[in-house]
Amino acid sequence: MADGTDQKSSNQMWGGRFASGPSAIMEEINASIGFDKKLYAQDIRGSMAHAAMLASKGIISPEDKDKITDGLNTILSEIEAGSFEFSRKLEDIHMNIEARLATLIGTAAGRLHTARSRNDQVALDFRLWVKEELQKTEGMLTALIAAFLDRAEENADTVMPGFTHLQTAQPVTFGHHCMAYVEMFGRDRARVRHAIEHMDESPIGAAALAGTGYPIDRHMTAKALGFREPTRNSIDTVSDRDFALEFLSIASICATHLSRLAEEIVIWSTPQFGFIRLSDAFSTGSSIMPQKKNPDAAELVRAKTGRINGSLIALLTVMKGLPLAYSKDMQEDKEQVFDAAESLELAIAAMTGMIRDLEVRKDRMRAAAGSGYSTATDLADWLVREAGLPFRDAHHVTGNAVALAEKKGCDLADLSLEELQAIHPGITKGVFDVLSVEASVASRVSFGGTAPSEVKKQIAWWRGRN
Numbered sequence: 001m002a003d004g005t006d007q008k009s010s011n012q013m014w015g016g017r018f019a020s021g022p023s024a025i026m027e028e029i030n031a032s033i034g035f036d037k038k039l040y041a042q043d044i045r046g047s048m049a050h051a052a053m054l055a056s057k058g059i060i061s062p063e064d065k066d067k068i069t070d071g072l073n074t075i076l077s078e079i080e081a082g083s084f085e086f087s088r089k090l091e092d093i094h095m096n097i098e099a100r101l102a103t104l105i106g107t108a109a110g111r112l113h114t115a116r117s118r119n120d121q122v123a124l125d126f127r128l129w130v131k132e133e134l135q136k137t138e139g140m141l142t143a144l145i146a147a148f149l150d151r152a153e154e155n156a157d158t159v160m161p162g163f164t165h166l167q168t169a170q171p172v173t174f175g176h177h178c179m180a181y182v183e184m185f186g187r188d189r190a191r192v193r194h195a196i197e198h199m200d201e202s203p204i205g206a207a208a209l210a211g212t213g214y215p216i217d218r219h220m221t222a223k224a225l226g227f228r229e230p231t232r233n234s235i236d237t238v239s240d241r242d243f244a245l246e247f248l249s250i251a252s253i254c255a256t257h258l259s260r261l262a263e264e265i266v267i268w269s270t271p272q273f274g275f276i277r278l279s280d281a282f283s284t285g286s287s288i289m290p291q292k293k294n295p296d297a298a299e300l301v302r303a304k305t306g307r308i309n310g311s312l313i314a315l316l317t318v319m320k321g322l323p324l325a326y327s328k329d330m331q332e333d334k335e336q337v338f339d340a341a342e343s344l345e346l347a348i349a350a351m352t353g354m355i356r357d358l359e360v361r362k363d364r365m366r367a368a369a370g371s372g373y374s375t376a377t378d379l380a381d382w383l384v385r386e387a388g389l390p391f392r393d394a395h396h397v398t399g400n401a402v403a404l405a406e407k408k409g410c411d412l413a414d415l416s417l418e419e420l421q422a423i424h425p426g427i428t429k430g431v432f433d434v435l436s437v438e439a440s441v442a443s444r445v446s447f448g449g450t451a452p453s454e455v456k457k458q459i460a461w462w463r464g465r466n
Helices: 002-014 022-028 033-056 060-082 093-111 119-155 174-198 218-224 234-239 242-267 295-321 328-357 362-369 375-389 392-408 417-423 429-433 437-443 452-463
Strands: 159-164 168-171
Touching: 022 218, 033 060, 033 093, 033 218, 033 328, 060 093, 060 362, 093 119, 093 242, 119 174, 119 242, 119 328, 119 452, 159 174, 159 362, 159 437, 168 174, 168 437, 174 242, 174 452, 242 328, 295 328, 375 392, 375 429, 375 437, 392 417, 417 429, 437 452
Parallel strands: none
Antiparallel strands: 159 168
16 A cells, blocks of 8 residues: 555656656657757768778678668668657657667677767768758858849849838839848858868767777768768867857848848738739648738748747757767757758748749839938939039928928929029029939949949849859
8 A cells, every 4th residue: 555655656746647656757858869869971971981981990790891881771761761769768769770680680780880879970970960950051152142143133123112110212223122131141052061071071980079099090981971071079070069169150141132022022012012023832721811911921931030039049059068078968959950940941942932922013013112202312423513503501491391391292303493492592493403312313323323234233133153
């Protein structure tokens, strides 16, 4: 009776699914196989390279190397076919594969772990995965940039309002606006490429933290795995997660750019703006309002930024207090990266689809481009250039012209020459050559400006880049 009471109290103490006591809790908190099984291909690839190196240095026999390689290929096929049974009791992907390898080939499997540790093994697997993800991201960003270049070329002379503070500022072209995003995503791609170069070092062979006494060849494994060279400090190797933090930092900056773009798509697709139309492929309707067409894809891209930023902060927080070298805390690195990578991939793909898909409403853009006295700066510049006024005086004269136009309820170009000369006698009919939005954008020929001729030059420059 007493034993039964004690067991009942114990179950209540641990509670829920941990009813079997501390061992159940330890298994739950310690196991990572639920998420790190995503690294199976990298783990097998690393083990094959390690076995080949061990055999080449005479540390294991060629026969054992062949058995290990054959067994690992069998495991790879099983996992990809969905027949491999992952066990939580074996904690992680490394032990799951090693246990299955032992079942397949016997004692030769135990020789695979010679001169390595799970510390450098997981560092290798994770680094390989992040490197491959960065390469995938680079390709997706290239596709997004290409979509913008096509849109920019189609709309090099499509006039639209340019904004500061979300207020009409000066006329620009939609092509120029598209090229702004080419620059932004081009910087993201450059960061991706730099990160790949920065992390292109092989961790395998650092072992637990001190290296190994076996006569291994780390340069051989680095080359076999596609790395530039091996890492140079075994302590740093097993404790480093900078490559994961760099990936998350890049993802956060890129997601911020995607979110800014998404916000513009949301605004531009409203009836109040009406600059673009999204097709049904990237929109949804309302369950109650039949007239609604919601830019849900853009809104969800905007929301993904929060998840990605959260992943960066989470891993920074995990790493901030860890002494050298490896700590189990670092098991919490992968889920954040996996989730951020999935979110970023989806967001880039959705945005590339939307840019290819959206309909540009040139008439609405043109009508809005002349609103808000957007050519006022052109009038001020003309007064400086043609009438010889200091810019501050020209600014004051232009302000008076805008006030008159507001009072009359018309655009600057609709004021008569007499009305303008009453404000300043130096104004001539030549001023009307700069007061249209088309003339305004055509005049902005400074390097990187919005003039269609300059936009086309920048498109050509970007098309010439890799």
